Amino acid sequence: MIEVKHIYKSYEESFVLNDVSVRFDQGKCNLIIGRSGSGKTVLLKSIVGLIEVDEGEIWYDTLNFCHMGISARQEIRKEMGMLFQGAALFDSLSVEENVMFPLNMLTSQSRGEKLDRVNFCLERVKVAGSNALYPSELSGGMKKRVAIARAIALNPRYLFCDEPNSGLDPETGIVIDNLIRELTEEFNMTTIVNSHDMNSVLEIGDNVVFIYKGCKCWEGTRQEILHTDNEALNNFVFATNMARQIKQK
Amino acid sequence: MHLLTQIGTYFLLMKRSFSRPEKYSVLYLQTMREIEKVGINSFPIVVIVSLFVGAVITIQTNFNIENPLFPRYIVGVTVRDSLLLEFSSTMVALILAGKVGSSIASELGMMRVTEQIDALEVMGINSASYLILPKIIAAVLFFPILCLLSIIIGLVGGYLSCIWANVIPPSEYIYGIQYAFYPYYISYALTKMAFYALIITTVSSYFGYYVQGGAVEVGKSSTRAVVQSSVLILLANLILTRTILQ
Numbered sequence: 188m189i190e191v192k193h194i195y196k197s198y199e200e201s202f203v204l205n206d207v208s209v210r211f212d213q214g215k216c217n218l219i220i221g222r223s224g225s226g227k228t229v230l231l232k233s234i235v236g237l238i239e240v241d242e243g244e245i246w247y248d249t250l251n252f253c254h255m256g257i258s259a260r261q262e263i264r265k266e267m268g269m270l271f272q273g274a275a276l277f278d279s280l281s282v283e284e285n286v287m288f289p290l291n292m293l294t295s296q297s298r299g300e301k302l303d304r305v306n307f308c309l310e311r312v313k314v315a316g317s318n319a320l321y322p323s324e325l326s327g328g329m330k331k332r333v334a335i336a337r338a339i340a341l342n343p344r345y346l347f348c349d350e351p352n353s354g355l356d357p358e359t360g361i362v363i364d365n366l367i368r369e370l371t372e373e374f375n376m377t378t379i380v381n382s383h384d385m386n387s388v389l390e391i392g393d394n395v396v397f398i399y400k401g402c403k404c405w406e407g408t409r410q411e412i413l414h415t416d417n418e419a420l421n422n423f424v425f426a427t428n429m430a431r432q433i434k435q436k
Numbered sequence: 437m438h439l440l441t442q443i444g445t446y447f448l449l450m451k452r453s454f455s456r457p458e459k460y461s462v463l464y465l466q467t468m469r470e471i472e473k474v475g476i477n478s479f480p481i482v483v484i485v486s487l488f489v490g491a492v493i494t495i496q497t498n499f500n501i502e503n504p505l506f507p508r509y510i511v512g513v514t515v516r517d518s519l520l521l522e523f524s525s526t527m528v529a530l531i532l533a534g535k536v537g538s539s540i541a542s543e544l545g546m547m548r549v550t551e552q553i554d555a556l557e558v559m560g561i562n563s564a565s566y567l568i569l570p571k572i573i574a575a576v577l578f579f580p581i582l583c584l585l586s587i588i589i590g591l592v593g594g595y596l597s598c599i600w601a602n603v604i605p606p607s608e609y610i611y612g613i614q615y616a617f618y619p620y621y622i623s624y625a626l627t628k629m630a631f632y633a634l635i636i637t638t639v640s641s642y643f644g645y646y647v648q649g650g651a652v653e654v655g656k657s658s659t660r661a662v663v664q665s666s667v668l669i670l671l672a673n674l675i676l677t678r679t680i681l682q
């Protein structure tokens with residue numbers, strides 16, 4: 188479980204996050220949705236501590252992340268996996284070395300054990316056999332899969348995904364979304380996914396938080412999202428004319 | 437950014453870089469890789485530049501002191517001392533600032549803008565110590581070797597010019613480069629080079645590590661890294677020369 192309480196973040200004069208409080212439960216896919224530039228990435232990076240918030244608290248179960256020093260944070264981070272918007276694979280390393288990287292750095296397993304784990308993860312995200320390829324040789328969807336494999340290599344308790352299906356076609360996007368949901372249930376992780384894509388909301392959103400101009404504007408399940416009377420959310424969900432007409436019927 | 441903030445951020449980054457590494461075996465492997473990248477790969481440029489400069493200094497010195505009162509071997513003495521005192525440390529360092537500095541800054545900058553550095557941090561790895569420390573160790577260990585190489589190749593260049601361009605008799609040259617030789621000058625050159633290595637790697641790492649934006653900013657920061665390390669090298673040269681060569 189991750190809980191953020193009243194966090195604020197501003198750059199220069201403008202507020203990017205304004206009094207956001209949310210609770211993200213374990214074993215569920217928690218979605219943060221909102222338009223481009225609404226502050227989703229800033230929120231996610233604040234939660235993992237890549238951005239320091241100006242005010243507010245971030246709780247990992249019973250630990251207050253904001254009051255921790257660097258070394259205590261590093262301990263929690265060893266239980267985090269994160270999928271970045273551009274996958275962020277290390278381009279000087281092969282697929283196998285990328286997935287093995289966290290194992291090399293943070294465990295003292297033997298090479299055989301590590302290789303087994305790498306192959307298990309690669310198989311789990313359905314890119315088995317591409318061990319020797321380099322990131323520049325992978326398609327967008329494969330990069331995301333390998334990045335997911337790297338994120339789950341250490342059996343994390345928390346999984347963070349920043350726009351996992353941006354830049355992918357709708358079908359591949361859904362495959363990635365479903366992969367994230369399956370992994371969440373399989374390993375009982377606390378998963379937080381950023382998205383601006385309605386497909387993923389309807390596919391995997393157990394708990395959906397709508398961020399509008401840096402504020403939490405709405406929260407609910409994916410079933411509820413279609414029947415809300417929140418205007419900003421409706422504009423987001425039914426962005427096209429056609430969708431609006433369908434809703435009116 | 438404000439100059440004082442910049443200097444403060446630089447020292448904080450260095451503090452993080454020099455903190456205890458995650459695993460010494462990883463540090464060792466990374467350092468070996470960096471030795472190849474910053475050290476071995478700089479061999480060709482150092483060899484080429486030193487060879488030509490050694491030859492040119494020989495020819496020019498001879499041209500400038502074409503006075504029958506001076507013995508010819510003075511040319512050899514001058515070539516040796518120019519290489520030892522300035523060229524093989526400071527000038528080679530400026531060349532390396534261009535080659536190694538820009539590559540460090542653009543590598544780290546690219547890792548920053550593609551969120552690879554963030555990925556390291558989220559894994560719970562100290563990205564500064566993982567990425568920067570091996571570069572510093574590799575350069576501080578290996579640049580003095582490049583300096584030594586440059587001295588030797590420079591002297592060879594001078595010798596070759598004596599043979600092929602008939603500048604002075606080769607025997608006079610050989611006598612000259614051994615005449616009134618202070619071995620101390622070598623340790624002086626190597627010490628300077630170690631300092632320059634520290635300047636180039638840390639300054640370039642700083643500029644690369646804190647890039648914000650995209651490809652354009654990465655390019656700018658790598659230019660800035662080269663310019664700033666060059667200026668600092670010249671400044672350090674002044675200070676080191678004043679303090680070491682009293």
Ligand SMILES: Nc1ncnc2c1ncn2[C@@H]1O[C@H](COP(=O)(O)OP(=O)(O)O)[C@@H](O)[C@H]1O
Binds near residue numbers: 203221226228229230
């Ligand atoms: N480092 C930064 N400096 C200044 N402004 C920033 C910075 N990072 C993000 N912002 C601003 O914060 C807002 C939210 O950005 P972001 O969280 O990336 O949006 P998105 O919801 O598309 O992920 C944007 O208006 C952006 O301009």
Ligand SMILES: [Mg+2]
Binds near residue numbers: 227228350
């Ligand atoms: Mg974003």
